[in-house]
Amino acid sequence: xxxxxxxxxxxxxxxxxxxxxxxxxxxxxxxxxxxxxxxxxxxxxxxxxxxxxxxxxxxxxxxxxxxxxxxxxxxxxxxxxxxxxxxxxxxxxxxxxxxxxxxxxxxxxxxxxxxxxxxxxxxxxxxxxxxxxxxxxxxxxxxxxxxxxxxxxxxxxxxxxxxxxxxxxxxxxxxxxxxxxxxxxxxxxxxxxxxxxxxxxxxxxxxxxxxxxxxxxxxxxxxxxxxxxxxxxxxxxxxxxxxxxxxxxxxxxxxxxxxxxxxxxxxxxxxxxxxxxxxxxxxxxxxxxxxxxxxxxxxxxxxxxxxxxxxxxxxxxxxxxxxxxxx
Amino acid sequence: xxxxxxxxxxxxxxxxxxxxxxxxxxxxxxxxxxxxxxxxxxxxxxxxxxxxxxxxxxxxxxxxxxxxxxxxxxxxxxxxxxxxxxxxxxxxxxxxxxxxxxxxxxxxxxxxxxxxxxxxxxxxxxxxxxxxxxxxxxxxxxxxxxxxxxxxxxxxxxxxxxxxxxxxxxxxxxxxxxxxxxxxxxxxxxxxxxxxxxxxxxxxxxxxxxxxxxxxxxxxxxxxxxxxxxxxxxxxxxxxxxxxxxxxxxxxxxxxxxxxxxxxxxxxxxxxxxxxxxxxxxxxxxxxxxxxxxxxxxxxxxxxxxxxxxxxxxxxxxxxxxxxxxxxxxxxxxxxxxxxxxxxxxxxxxxxxxxxxxxxxxxxxxxxxxxxxxxxxxxxxxxxxxxxxxxxxxxxxxxxxxxxxxxxxxxxxxxxxxxxxxxxxxxxx
Numbered sequence: 001x002x003x004x005x006x007x008x009x010x011x012x013x014x015x016x017x018x019x020x021x022x023x024x025x026x027x028x029x030x031x032x033x034x035x036x037x038x039x040x041x042x043x044x045x046x047x048x049x050x051x052x053x054x055x056x057x058x059x060x061x062x063x064x065x066x067x068x069x070x071x072x073x074x075x076x077x078x079x080x081x082x083x084x085x086x087x088x089x090x091x092x093x094x095x096x097x098x099x100x101x102x103x104x105x106x107x108x109x110x111x112x113x114x115x116x117x118x119x120x121x122x123x124x125x126x127x128x129x130x131x132x133x134x135x136x137x138x139x140x141x142x143x144x145x146x147x148x149x150x151x152x153x154x155x156x157x158x159x160x161x162x163x164x165x166x167x168x169x170x171x172x173x174x175x176x177x178x179x180x181x182x183x184x185x186x187x188x189x190x191x192x193x194x195x196x197x198x199x200x201x202x203x204x205x206x207x208x209x210x211x212x213x214x215x216x217x218x219x220x221x222x223x224x225x226x227x228x229x230x231x232x233x234x235x236x237x238x239x240x241x242x243x244x245x246x247x248x249x250x251x252x253x254x255x256x257x258x259x260x261x262x263x264x265x266x267x268x269x270x271x272x273x274x275x276x277x278x279x280x281x282x283x284x285x286x287x288x289x290x291x292x293x294x295x296x297x298x299x300x301x302x303x304x305x306x307x308x309x310x311x312x313x314x315x316x317x318x319x320x321x322x323x324x325x326x327x
Numbered sequence: 328x329x330x331x332x333x334x335x336x337x338x339x340x341x342x343x344x345x346x347x348x349x350x351x352x353x354x355x356x357x358x359x360x361x362x363x364x365x366x367x368x369x370x371x372x373x374x375x376x377x378x379x380x381x382x383x384x385x386x387x388x389x390x391x392x393x394x395x396x397x398x399x400x401x402x403x404x405x406x407x408x409x410x411x412x413x414x415x416x417x418x419x420x421x422x423x424x425x426x427x428x429x430x431x432x433x434x435x436x437x438x439x440x441x442x443x444x445x446x447x448x449x450x451x452x453x454x455x456x457x458x459x460x461x462x463x464x465x466x467x468x469x470x471x472x473x474x475x476x477x478x479x480x481x482x483x484x485x486x487x488x489x490x491x492x493x494x495x496x497x498x499x500x501x502x503x504x505x506x507x508x509x510x511x512x513x514x515x516x517x518x519x520x521x522x523x524x525x526x527x528x529x530x531x532x533x534x535x536x537x538x539x540x541x542x543x544x545x546x547x548x549x550x551x552x553x554x555x556x557x558x559x560x561x562x563x564x565x566x567x568x569x570x571x572x573x574x575x576x577x578x579x580x581x582x583x584x585x586x587x588x589x590x591x592x593x594x595x596x597x598x599x600x601x602x603x604x605x606x607x608x609x610x611x612x613x614x615x616x617x618x619x620x621x622x623x624x625x626x627x628x629x630x631x632x633x634x635x636x637x638x639x640x641x642x643x644x645x646x647x648x649x650x651x652x653x654x655x656x657x658x659x660x661x662x663x664x665x666x667x668x669x670x671x672x673x674x675x676x677x678x679x680x681x682x683x684x685x686x687x688x689x690x691x692x693x694x695x696x697x698x699x700x701x702x703x704x705x706x707x708x709x710x711x712x713x714x715x716x717x718x719x720x721x722x723x724x725x726x727x728x729x730x731x732x733x734x735x736x737x738x739x740x741x742x743x744x745x746x747x748x749x750x751x752x753x754x755x756x
Contacts, residue, residue: 108643109525109644110525114641134526202522203529204523208523
């Protein structure tokens with residue numbers, strides 16, 4: 001593993017499988033009465049959020065706290081950043097306070113890469129979503145969810161997603177989730193198909209390791225998992241599609257469409273969902289939809305990433321009896 | 328009057344000759360000239376060019392003296408072998424009145440390193456809505472003949488048409504920054520394979536090409552001439568080639584960076600590669616080189632765009648667009664055009680001195696032949712030099728070069744402005 005986690009494309013197959021396997025160990029911690037490991041005791045992690053994202057920030061915070069790290073939350077709104085302080089100065093200020101790792105969410109694509117590679121700070125950088133570029137821990141938690149559901153919780157250990165057919169539907173152009181998932185799923189051996197109106201597929205997609213289709217109905221019967229992306233209503237005003245209703249009719253997932261998926265296939269969504277737009281309430285609330293599981297899995301996966309980047313060589317999870325002793 | 332003898336230089340890359348400068352003028356060109364009473368510059372093996380002329384420089388003064396001043400910018404120009412630069416109008420205040428262009432003109436005179444020819448804004452405040460007083464700027468002491476809203480496109484077709492027509496009265500030219508604004512909202516880099524991966528807003532080639540296509544047709548319709556700034560795509564080359572074949576009075580420039588660098592560099596997210604128009608693909612670079620060689624593109628212009636360190640030491644989206652270029656332009660042209668066999672040094676002289684002076688209406692002063700009786704505006708180049716670019720040594724106030732740490736060939740050893748040395752042995756005089 002590299003020192004930082006900036007892009008899902010930075011992970012080899014073995015890195016990714018190691019993270020998923022470690023996340024399974026971490027998940028067991030959540031089943032214990034005391035959901036805490038001493039692994040990162042005495043380490044300080046800063047969640048540096050330049051963009052509002054309560055759910056991702058809380059997920060990281062939960063992961064950090066379960067590993068016993070000290071957590072500093074830095075939201076750029078109302079801070080010195082809004083008064084014109086640069087990313088560089090903010091990061092250097094935090095490092096001067098002794099931060100051991102920075103989890104960064106930023107609206108500008110490439111901001112985490114700059115932070116990790118400009119010599120501004122030494123601490124490991126974990127990308128919690130940058131602009132329309134990458135969101136690697138989201139891709140990891142999605143892969144974790146797929147492996148559990150499609151391969152099995154125990155059967156999946158050590159395995160990748162070879163041969164699984166994954167369909168990603170929606171605003172690919174503006175989606176860091178789509179970019180991260182294409183990279184990671186390809187690394188894990190899955191076959192990815194992107195489905196979107198042509199306006200929401202980037203020019204240059206032809207080099208991505210995936211297929212592109214404009215027809216959801218053609219792809220659904222051949223999908224083991226269908227991931228619906230959020231479509232922001234503002235896109236309509238920029239002529240990406242004519243109306244919300246037309247988008248829903250052509251690219252939304254409703255019960256009738258879900259019925260055309262293979263029986264074992266699952267429906268995923270990174271959240272937040274826009275019910276009635278890309279997904280109907282009926283589908284969102286069905287047993288096949290993994291959206292709530294994805295949230296739970298997010299904490300396990302982020303624990304695994306933090307442990308592997310910061311924890312060093314100690315075993316991730318000590319025997320339950322010892323954990324009891326440390327409480 | 329002081330005399331200088333440049334001994335044994337390859338004039339425009341040809342046979343070795345001696346060039347005697349007497350006062351402000353070249354008095355003799357030949358072999359075995361007497362050095363009597365003259366300072367001798369031993370130039371064996373070096374190439375002597377007419378002083379370079381840059382049709383596209385941002386000197387930033389007035390208003391952004393933290394980036395560059397007329398003095399520091401002209402020192403950078405002299406270091407790069409230039410004897411005349413055209414100063415773009417996007418200053419603060421904008422050079423859209425006779426008062427501002429005269430101020431820039433006067434600052435150029437005072438600097439003494441390089442002649443400064445101001446460019447006037449086409450529209451008031453570069454807003455693209457109302458024509459500036461183009462005639463007043465032309466009649467001012469600055470004698471403006473080139474007008475440009477560079478940095479912004481004159482996107483309104485009617486305003487562009489009127490501007491093209493209006494300047495015919497005094498032989499002016501509109502230099503268009505071709506960028507369709509709606510197609511480039513939020514644009515951060517060339518739209519293509521790399522932008523798709525990096526998740527940076529795409530800047531499609533068609534945003535440039537559609538404006539060029541429109542403007543050559545407008546120029547044809549009203550019988551005026553148009554100059555295209557920093558052409559950057561293979562498609563733009565095709566349109567200009569077609570326009571010239573039709574007899575349309577169009578000229579075009581390319582920057583050194585578009586002859587060398589591609590959008591692959593943006594993968595570093597280092598804003599030193601952020602520029603307008605954006606770095607394009609390898610295919611575009613090759614088409615631009617070929618077009619510069621065959622004359623479709625008339626000139627090399629630097630688009631020297633200084634920015635303070637903090638405007639580049641940040642995340643990509645927050646960074647300013649532009650690169651400094653005056654001090655590296657000739658080296659980049661040597662590497663991309665001469666050492667590839669696409670141009671000889673006479674071809675370089677045409678594209679970096681004669682033609683830009685002609686397009687900008689300065690050819691009575693600059694871009695003159697290296698022969699007796701001509702003004703002694705000259706640049707001497709050690710073409711065998713190889714060196715790594717170190718921005719710490721720049722004369723420019725800014726350091727935003729994309730070539731830091733890159734080896735480039737060639738070095739300007741002497742620059743003469745009307746017989747006076749502005750650069751001696753590679754150092755500012």
